[in-house]
Amino acid sequence: MTTKVAVAGASGYAGGEILRLLLGHPGVQDGSIEIGALTAGGNAGAALGSLQPHLTPLAGRMLEDTNPEVLGGHDVVFLALPHGKSAEIAGRLAESVTIIDCGADFRLGEAAEWDRYYGGHHAGTWPYGLPELPGNREALHGAKRIAVPGCYPSSANLAITPAVAAGLVRPEVTVVAVSGSSGAGRSLRTDLLGSEIIGSARAYGVGGAHRHTPEIIQNLSRFAGGEVSVSFTPVLAPMARGILATCVAPLAPGVTPDEDAIRAVYAAAYADEPFVHVLPQGQLPQTSSVIGSNTVHVQVTVDERAGRLVALAALDNLTKGTAGGAVQSMNLALGLPETQGLPIAGVAP
């Protein structure tokens, strides 16, 4: 039996990365997975190769309009569309279709948080496509609806969750995460022109304003056993891909600043995770080591003088931060080996 897969938003960064990964997926190579409709918005009617020339084997494929008629008839539909558009399309697809949404529409559990950060109608809550957080993987096996996390929550939550879950820190976390510009998508913005971003780094969404704040809190709350506070500052850096998240939290009362013991907690938390790699002591995560891969590099240390734990994670926002997480979720949903089609080794230099 062939599994037919459609990608909505195939002209964008996330959709393009999903296709790059699918082209290397064993299922596509042996014919058990077929790449069906590729859709876009204003670019419908164009050849994929005119927008995504790196996707050589699919260059001649035409982009179709994004609508339920084109997307229906597929077994799996990836939605890599702007917020709001996903919910509109998802609501018009049959329940039998496995929908994997890279947007935010179905990530948050609380309508009030949705309204505060996104505004308008809260479409609902789907199983969350970050299998590395305890309890999540089970809900993804065979799931028909999956919400892929935001790229900042993927990095921040993988960095700090083991410490919060083990009670090593008070759940009062400061997160500063540096991102490449592809995180903002491909849409035309005058503040993201090459000459505006090259040679400069700048914070944005400061003061708790960024919409990933409630998502990071929601993920941590499951493990904190009480109120969680997160102060999140995103920083745009002059690079195309990659996120480096630095998370700092006060050591919990009675926790000794024993780095070996803290590292042992992280090693145990990620021992069976194929994509999360706790670096050897003294080695710090850097985005250049994970580009193009689904791998997350994590490090944890103690700032003894300040009484704080410092946890860092680096990932590729387009791979593990979106499309890789989406394909990993598809594998789980279809009952395939979780790591299929997902590179572990990055591209360097």
Ligand SMILES: NC(=O)C1=CN([C@@H]2O[C@H](COP(=O)(O)OP(=O)(O)OC[C@H]3O[C@@H](n4cnc5c(N)ncnc54)[C@H](OP(=O)(O)O)[C@@H]3O)[C@@H](O)[C@H]2O)C=CC1
């Ligand atoms: N970039 C990243 O690192 C991450 C992205 N995401 C999420 O993934 C989704 C896609 O992001 P990204 O690829 O970066 O964005 P892009 O702007 O690069 O791509 C957006 C895609 O959506 C299509 N589109 C836009 N408007 C419409 C519309 N009204 N109807 C149908 N299709 C439309 C575009 O088509 P056209 O070319 O025709 O305009 C394009 O294919 C977003 O929800 C984003 O938040 C999640 C995590 C990280």
Ligand SMILES: CC(=O)N[C@@H](CCC(=O)OP(=O)(O)O)C(=O)O
């Ligand atoms: C650098 C940059 O602009 N990054 C994006 C985050 C992208 C992301 O994770 O996507 P979602 O919109 O799906 O949540 C931002 O801050 O809006």
